Amino acid sequence: MPAKAGTTMKTHAKARFETKIVAYWTITIILALSITLSGIGQLMRFGGNVDLVTNIGFPLYVTTILGSWKLLGVLAILMPGWPRLKEWAYSGLFFLMTGAALSHAFAGDYGASGFHILLPLIYAALAVASWALRPEGRKL
Numbered sequence: 001m002p003a004k005a006g007t008t009m010k011t012h013a014k015a016r017f018e019t020k021i022v023a024y025w026t027i028t029i030i031l032a033l034s035i036t037l038s039g040i041g042q043l044m045r046f047g048g049n050v051d052l053v054t055n056i057g058f059p060l061y062v063t064t065i066l067g068s069w070k071l072l073g074v075l076a077i078l079m080p081g082w083p084r085l086k087e088w089a090y091s092g093l094f095f096l097m098t099g100a101a102l103s104h105a106f107a108g109d110y111g112a113s114g115f116h117i118l119l120p121l122i123y124a125a126l127a128v129a130s131w132a133l134r135p136e137g138r139k140l
Contacts, residue, residue, distance in 0.1 A: 024133035031126040032074045035093065038123075039070030052116070056107035069096060077130070083140045090131040097124035 041049050042063040053062050069092065076082065076089035100120040109116055 020133055021135060024130065024135065027126055027133060028077065028130040031093075031123065031130050032078055034123060034126070035070045035074050039067040039074070042067030042070070056103050056109050058103075066096065080137075083138060086134070086138055087140060090127055093127040094124050097121065097127065 041047060045060075045063055049063055050060060053066075054060060073089040073093045073096075076085045077093075097120040101117045101124070104110065104116040104120075111117070
């Protein structure tokens with residue numbers, strides 16, 4: 001019976017590990033796609049990206065800076081290796097998204113149902129979740 005109990009524990013540990021990996025990649029892909037689309041939108045100045053920054057008093061060139069940072073952050077998170085760069089990318093995305101939410105809040109630009117504040121906070125939460133779930137090979 002002890003051999004079976006040990007096997008069961010290994011099976012549960014393996015299942016937890018696999019669940020964590022699936023959760024990590026699911027969250028990371030959602031984060032990467034969202035931030036990539038946002039970054040491209042800012043670089044190309046699509047849709048409401050111009051209004052989003054100018055309505056809160058930022059100059060239009062900020063879209064180029066933010067869009068570039070977003071795309072570089074996504075690359076750093078997705079590429080293998082470079083664990084220190086990943087740490088910087090995760091923290092950069094967190095500060096970028098919380099800074100966006102705060103900028104809109106302080107400017108009184110809440111959007112429909114607080115969308116301009118909630119969406120960046122959701123992205124920040126995804127970044128934290130991806131960071132927390134990352135596999136050992138992606139940690140310092």
